[in-house]
Amino acid sequence: MTLDYHDVVTADLSSFTDVAAAWKKMGERFGELKVDYEKHVQSVLGNGNWQGLAYGAQQHTAAATAFEYGAAKRQALAIASLLTDAQTELTRLQKAVKDLVEDAEKKDYKVDGSGKATYVGYDKLSAQERYTLQHDPDYPALLADAREKAQGWTDRIARAVEAVDTTDRSVKRALSRATSDGSTDGIGIGGFNTAAEGDLAKAGKPDPEPGKKDGWVSETDSEASGPGVGSEASGPNVGKGKLAEAEAHADLGRAKAEGTLTNGPLKLAGEAEAYAGAKASAAAGITHEGAQAEAGAFAGGEASAGGTADAGPVGVYARAETMAGAEAGVNAGAGLDGLNVGAEAFAGAKGGVGAGADVGGIGVGVTAEGWAGPGAEAVLNASKDANGVWHFGPKVGISPALGGAVGFEFTVDPGKVVDTVSDAAGAVGDAANWVGDGIGSLF
Known part of the structure; x- marks a missing residue:
């Protein structure tokens, strides 16, 4: 229920003092019960004279009971603190509403039971004064000004009432959270809340927006297409160093989605991609940056998913891939962005996983694939991607009918390495200054 003006100005907040004191006394009593129970029940039965399954069951229950006494103390004291904070804040905000009304009345504005202000200064005039005023050419303007100022008082009072209602809702959230036990400690979920928060500012915060974790910022993107067919061919183009390239595809469908969650230095990222259809391509070129030639064909379906978790300079990653169909390819190249060669x-069908870790911009990982069908693969890669990250890794595999492939991968992110070194240098400098200040203070 939303509080209105009448609710706010007529509320009696004095009972908060007695109720908060009662909760505090209850919490202290629970603490005494915990000490008595541990001393006169739990420890007496645990003196070593009783053994066996029944003893073990009793001690387990006794430990849970003692825990709940302690949790009850924490919960009761937290509620006492919340009620004390609530009285202080609600009393302050209630007074702010009443002070506004008092100020308005001093300036000849009357505030009714709903919080609406009306100018009544003209009611104090004599009959002659009112007659003279009503025949004044500026009278309409004076009335308009009075109505505008009255609305201003009404709006200010409404905002002050809204502040009381907002705090009241905050108190409700805080008390509800203090009495909700989601921990499996003690007797389990539904007992007393050993993590109850007694600070109203912390415990009464609004719930995070739906679909978003508190403090996290999310970004998502997705795309889908198909079915469709197409082809393209070009070259040679001597000016751009392109000898020739050609591509053709017959897509049943393709889809891709990616997203990130960030919270300060913490970042979670993930992506997934799927494709079904057939495609073939071939290209070759020579430029001042190097030479590259590749050809490949695929028919079937494939899908992949991967994710990363970074906390400052440290991160981990994992991905999974699956394919059913037929594929063949060969590539070779060398240039400023690295070298690669493979076939x-x-x-048939195959599935693979990869995982690794990254520290300060240098990553190490391993990949493994299982194959059901004949095939072979050999790849040696040392290249730079569009983000400037260098990838190094050999991969080999063979499968007469059942088999697989294994590989290793190393990554180097120059930008991240520089940032890590810079942060480390800054930390060392701060530590040196701190030590220097400490030594100086000794003398």
Whole structure:
């Protein structure tokens, strides 16, 4: 229920003092019960004279009971603190409403039971004064000004009442959370709340927006297409160093989605992609940055998913891939962005996983694939991606009918390495200054 003006100005908040004192006394009493129970029940039965399954069951229950006494103390004291904070804040805000009304009345504005202000200064005039005023050419303007100022008082009072209602809702949330036990400690979920928070500012915060964790910022993007067919061919183009390239596809469908969650230095990222259809491509070129040639074909379906978790300079990653169909390819290249050479051919189904860790911009990982079908693959890669990250990794696999492939991968992110070194240097400098200040203070 939303509080209105009448609720606010007529509320009696004096009972908060007695109720908060009662909760505090209750919490202290629970603490005494915990000490008495541990001393006169739990420890007496645990003197070593009683053994066996029944003793173990009793001690387990006794430990849970003692825990709940302690949790009850924490919960009761937290509620006492919340009620004390609530009285202080609600009393302050209630007074702010009443002070506004008093100020308005001093300036000849009357506030009714709903909090609406009306100018009544003209009611104090004599009959002659009112007659003279009503025939004044500026009378309409004076009335308009009085109505505008009255509305201003009404709006200010409404905002002050809203502040009381907002705090009242905050108190409700805080008390509800203090009495809710979601822990499996003690007797389990539904007991007393050993984590009850007694600070109203912390415990009464609004719930996070739906679909968003408190303090986290999310970004998502997705796209989908298909079915469709197409082809493209070009070259040679001597000016751009392109000898020739061609591509053709017949897509049943493709889809991709990615998203991130960030909270300060913490970042979670994930992406998923799926494709079904057939495609083939070939390209070759020579430029001042290097030479590259590749050709490949695929028919079937494939899907992949991966994710990363970073906390400052430290991160981990994992991904999974699956494919059913036939593929073949060959590539070779060398240039400023690295070198790569490899060949593969496979028909059947395969699935693979990869995982690794990154510290300060240098990452190490391993990949493994299981194949059901004939095929072979050999790849050696040392290249830079669009984000400037260098990837190094060999991969080999063979499968007469059942088999697989294993590989290792190393990554180097120059930008992240520089940032890590810079942060470390800053930390060392701060530590040196701190030590220097400490030594100086000794003398």
